[in-house]
Amino acid sequence: FVMDQSKEQRILNSVSYNAVKGDPESVLDCIDNYCSQKEWAMNVGDEKGVILDKVVEEADPTIALEFGTYVGYSAIRIARLLKPNARLLTIEFNPEFASIAREIIEIAGLSEKITIIEGHSQDIIPQLREKYQVDKVDFVFLDHWKERYCPDTILLEECGYLKKGSILLADNIVYPGAPDFVKYIRSHKSFDCTNYPSHLEYMKVEDAMEKAVYMG
């Protein structure tokens, strides 16, 4: 008896069967099609994905960081825009999701640009300097547990990873919402914030993303 597959495994099956190997766009399209037509999943999606693209292009990061890899949709979205020697570190604590993301990222042909780090963001952040040779981060995408957005932002600052011009982008500001993060970041004198209204992935529900530029 083979345990019923998970939704995430079914997403991988769909990508493996339908996507063009080595073509990140076709992997993104395949996941968006599957999750809008078959089974909803918490990918940033194609509407908010365009906002993510624009902010990544603005940041043009050498070192990008992501909290909450899930199946790797936003990691592929980010990494496909990175310049040759740039890289993305993405943190995921669920080992099943991490291994599915690794396979989907391999299909997209982006394994060289993306490092999946398994663990809790709060445990990994302090290790980034000595274990992953990170000095400063140029771009951070927050899409993990909403109550971790604020403490992990504080931790990034305390560890000295933010430099003048570092850009943070947070998903789900409206739904499910991250009220303590919004309150903190908008009242913090060193962050210049911009709100981008949008919709919850694959739904007609209101959502938004928040960009915060660190002013040093």
Ligand SMILES: Nc1ncnc2c1ncn2[C@@H]1O[C@H](Cn2cc(CNC(=O)c3cc([N+](=O)[O-])cc(O)c3O)nn2)[C@@H](O)[C@H]1O
């Ligand atoms: N502190 C953490 N450290 C490392 N990985 C984490 C952490 N918290 C969650 N994760 C991982 O993020 C992935 C995705 N994830 C994200 C969330 C929080 N995000 C949401 O709950 C969410 C929920 C909805 N929604 O309910 O409509 C829509 C969205 O876009 C969302 O990001 N929970 N799991 C999961 O694989 C989980 O293992």
Ligand SMILES: [Mg+2]
């Ligand atoms: Mg999200």
